[in-house]
Amino acid sequence: MADVTPARIGLLIDYLDADGGYDENILLTLRLVADDYLARGVLERPVEFVVRAVQGLPNGTFQAVRAAFRELVEEGVLVIFGPWVSENGVALRPYVEQLGEVACITMGASETMLGEWVFGLPAGSMEEEPIIMATIAALDGCRTVGIAYEDSLIGAEYLRTTRVACKEAGLRITAEVPIPQVQADKQAAMKQLAVDQPDGILHVGFGLGIPGMNDALAEIGWTPPRYTTTAFEFAATSAWWRDQLAGWIGLDQYDERNQTAVAFLDQFEARHGRRPAYFFPLYCYDVGRMMMLALAGARPLTGPGVKDALEKIKMLPAASGAPGTRLRFGRYIRHGWVGSEFLVARRVLPDGSRSVLHATIEGLVEPPSTP
Missing domain, CATH: 3.40.50.2300 (Response regulator)
Incomplete structure (x- = not known):
């Protein structure tokens, strides 16, 4: 596939740790999913991840997040994972909706972030x-x-x-x-x-x-x-x-009882020799599979095509949450978890x-x- 242009996924990381970095398992997990889906023929082209890591609110500024979003769009990404923090997502939503070109999947908890182009897979919800x-x-x-x-x-x-x-x-x-x-x-x-x-x-x-x-x-x-x-x-x-x-x-x-999570951790350990048994790699595994399925199902492979494909994902077993938690989006369905024990x-x-x-x-x- 040397002559095939990779499909680009954007990562808008808006919370950095005290050293100015972020969890190394994010990219390791997303690459594992992309490689797996490519090897199994689910994807027809390789995936390239474009990262913009900035310090947004509460410790930084929203302006840094807005600039990162615009840079990712200019880089030609087809979907964006981020922002993560509600304060940034609420402020960014009008820019994402006005552009109407690239969908964002956010882990922020505020439902006021959600819209036609902003999908929520929140690590919780301020309502729930x-x-x-x-x-x-x-x-x-x-x-x-x-x-x-x-x-x-x-x-x-x-x-x-x-x-x-x-x-x-x-x-x-x-x-x-x-x-x-x-x-x-x-x-x-x-x-x-x-x-x-x-x-x-x-x-x-x-x-x-x-x-x-x-x-x-x-x-x-x-x-x-x-x-x-x-x-x-x-x-x-x-x-x-x-x-x-x-x-x-x-x-x-x-x-620990979730067997989808156990299977992912087994796969990660086989590849990297360690077992990151905590919430975030599992969450990234869930987000990653949804993004890869959207890339695979997009007709055409454009930002709007990926958004439409996201809406068609139904009942995907989740690694996050208790056993039985599933994932789905749909038209006017922007909260991705299914089940009371997510x-x-x-x-x-x-x-x-x-x-x-x-x-x-x-x-x-x-x-x-x-x-």
Whole structure:
């Protein structure tokens, strides 16, 4: 296929780690999927990945994200994976829709991002995560909760839906306290939450407000059950984050029982000699398969053709979530997960060493016995 022009996929990475990098398993996973589909004849031409990695909101600027999107379009990509952060996706949506040329698949949680050209495969949802989080807190015996919400667009949207979720789950909210979306002293906020001694704390937001909460709670001598959204997935990124989330219960997409995930991890290990058993490689595997199927089904192989092909993907078994989770899009269907357990709850052990399965919206579960 030396004379065949590769099909180009864009990666719009809008959140960088402290070193200015991003998870190396993203490209390794996407290339594994592309190579597999090419070898099996699903794809008729090789795939080239074009990466634009910038620091968007909350730590950077939206302008960097907008520029990255425009650069990817000029590079001739047929579909874009990204942006990842809701604050950037909400702001970028008008530009994607006005152009009407290249579809984006976002992992952002805000449904206000979705449109004709913006597809959502969110690592959660601001509408659904609070329902699951409040349900699990109630299953654990909580009847009252205090809410710590990040003072941001994401935090405000989560707060609105969390109020409704708590009411439906029978949880009484004793206090709502804003916290900064950066690492800062949280002792005053935690003291405010502790006044009425609620049964538990719910944190809502992107996640950058969590660091320091454990320390502040220890300083005031109060460590109730603590719950968070998919901000919990930061626990998979480093030992430092696991320490910040030690003892917390939060939403995740890695479930050891999911055999689609197990098969992917087997394939990855056979190729790379290691096993990245956490949510993000599984998520990238799901996104990657949807993008490859869209490239394979596009008639013609153009941005609009890929968008139309995305809409025809139905009931693809997902590696993310509990067993039975599936993927699909469609006309006017822009939320890709099928199944109530596309999010599971995991718990970081008190020593911060690892996380274990805790529950789904359907009930508490026994964690696997394997280490």
